[in-house]
Amino acid sequence: MDGSKKRKKNKQQQENNDIVYSESQPEDFGHLAILYPSFRSFVHPSPPHMRLTIDWTDFNAIRQLTCVLLHRRHTLTWWIPGGQLCPTVPNRSNYIHWLEHLLSSNIIPGTISSDSKVRGFDIGTGASCIYPLLGASLHGWSFVGSDVTDVAIEWAEKNVSSNPHISNLIEIRRVQDNNAPPCVEVEDLVNSDQIALCKKTDMEVAPLPLDLHACENKSYRGPPILVGVVRDDEKFDFCMCNPPFFESLEEAGLNPKTACGGTSREMVCPGGERAFITRIIEDSTQLKQHFRWFTSMVGKKSNLKYLVSKLWGVGVSIVKTTEFVQGRTYQWGLAWSFLPPVQKSSISLSNKKNTSFTLEGLQRQHGAINVLESVKSYFSSYGLSCSLNTSSFTVDVFQQIPGTLLVKGSLQDKDSPLSGAFSVIFQKLEEALRSKFCTKSL
Numbered sequence: 001m002d003g004s005k006k007r008k009k010n011k012q013q014q015e016n017n018d019i020v021y022s023e024s025q026p027e028d029f030g031h032l033a034i035l036y037p038s039f040r041s042f043v044h045p046s047p048p049h050m051r052l053t054i055d056w057t058d059f060n061a062i063r064q065l066t067c068v069l070l071h072r073r074h075t076l077t078w079w080i081p082g083g084q085l086c087p088t089v090p091n092r093s094n095y096i097h098w099l100e101h102l103l104s105s106n107i108i109p110g111t112i113s114s115d116s117k118v119r120g121f122d123i124g125t126g127a128s129c130i131y132p133l134l135g136a137s138l139h140g141w142s143f144v145g146s147d148v149t150d151v152a153i154e155w156a157e158k159n160v161s162s163n164p165h166i167s168n169l170i171e172i173r174r175v176q177d178n179n180a181p182p183c184v185e186v187e188d189l190v191n192s193d194q195i196a197l198c199k200k201t202d203m204e205v206a207p208l209p210l211d212l213h214a215c216e217n218k219s220y221r222g223p224p225i226l227v228g229v230v231r232d233d234e235k236f237d238f239c240m241c242n243p244p245f246f247e248s249l250e251e252a253g254l255n256p257k258t259a260c261g262g263t264s265r266e267m268v269c270p271g272g273e274r275a276f277i278t279r280i281i282e283d284s285t286q287l288k289q290h291f292r293w294f295t296s297m298v299g300k301k302s303n304l305k306y307l308v309s310k311l312w313g314v315g316v317s318i319v320k321t322t323e324f325v326q327g328r329t330y331q332w333g334l335a336w337s338f339l340p341p342v343q344k345s346s347i348s349l350s351n352k353k354n355t356s357f358t359l360e361g362l363q364r365q366h367g368a369i370n371v372l373e374s375v376k377s378y379f380s381s382y383g384l385s386c387s388l389n390t391s392s393f394t395v396d397v398f399q400q401i402p403g404t405l406l407v408k409g410s411l412q413d414k415d416s417p418l419s420g421a422f423s424v425i426f427q428k429l430e431e432a433l434r435s436k437f438c439t440k441s442l
């Protein structure tokens with residue numbers, strides 16, 4: 001998709017009230033090269049259109065880009081030593097934006113601290129300390145950032161102290177690792193994608209059947225993650241994690257979507273992300289009262305499905321997922337809580353032109369077609385049409401994952417007499433469809 005198409009799609013998503021967690025345009029490298037002489041030598045024209053770009057296989061170029069983007073967009077001073085995992089700024093910012101959205105959504109009761117300041121825990125903050133730096137500079141959140149390696153602790157502390165305007169918000173905490181394996185460097189990995197538009201789709205997720213056999217022999221055997229690291233008197237609004245994704249060095253090296261270097265300690269853990277996040281889930285059952293939200297990035301969709309099932313099995317009250325797209329790379333955000341969800345407030349009138357909701361926990365026999373049929377008969381029972389009719393509105397139904405459908409409504413004419421009542425009608429439709437199709441509604 002070319003830039004203009006992406007921008008158009010992005011605009012369309014915003015008009016449709018989808019939340020787009022990204023800068024609206026890729027950065028202009030020519031402009032950055034003028035502003036930052038240190039970046040200039042990495043920028044070159046690329047055929048066939050001779051657009052200015054960098055060599056995405058060159059760790060030094062990517063590190064320099066991250067450095068100048070953090071300075072330009074967030075006034076942050078930042079560096080990491082060669083070979084450490086180099087974060088891409090849009091990708092990491094998207095996780096922060098998603099958290100911001102979760103925290104402000106009031107799905108569960110409000111902030112934990114009495115002064116309503118948000119406090120987060122970044123599991124495996126890395127040498128880059130990227131999430132605490134972004135969260136503190138964008139939103140004034142305070143953080144504990146944990147890690148296990150000497151180089152991560154040393155450089156995370158350096159990156160914090162290089163930014164005195166936020167350094168009082170970030171504590172770097174070493175996790176004691178008594179069985180540390182020898183550190184093996186992974187060759188720099190190839191970043192195949194330019195920084196580009198990122199989109200997300202929020203979903204609440206219902207229970208799925210749990211395939212226990214799929215997780216045999218994948219239990220986590222590493223240093224503590226949350227239990228034993230979080231102190232008895234500590235409370236956080238959220239924890240976040242970009243886990244070691246891979247099960248082996250070979251898997252890390254073979255993955256063409258992976259970028260920006262990374263040592264084995266950063267990228268690999270026995271059992272991969274599935275085992276690592278499973279441990280976070282287990283820890284969360286012991287730390288229910290210490291966190292409002294537990295969250296993690298997930299790199300494989302099959303793991304996402306497994307982890308969602310696992311979560312329902314340990315008695316969480318809510319699960320949310322989101323999709324992050326950067327170029328051709330897909331990742332997912334997974335969030336859960338043990339706090340009881342706040343009841344939805346009473347219906348309010350608004351002039352929204354587009355609205356949507358998800359239906360979760362649909363039984364196998366109920367697909368998009370059945371739901372669409374029910375939508376039609378629901379409206380026709382009130383003498384309304386939701387077919388393509390300019391005086392009326394459209395309803396679309398999409399499958400997100402098996403068992404979860406997204407229902408979207410768009411008012412065709414915002415001056416229609418329906419406009420004030422459109423969202424009310426849609427909320428009524430949601431209630432009707434939930435009671436007809438969903439095995440579990442939150």
Ligand SMILES: C[S@@+](CC[C@H](N)C(=O)[O-])C[C@H]1O[C@@H](n2cnc3c(N)ncnc32)[C@H](O)[C@@H]1O
Binds near residue numbers: 085086127128129225
């Ligand atoms: C994929 S890197 C993420 C680094 C950084 N957060 C980022 O997004 O670029 C995973 C990090 O987790 C750290 N780590 C591994 N096991 C850990 C544990 N038990 N507790 C805390 N950090 C851990 C690694 O040292 C590494 O820095």
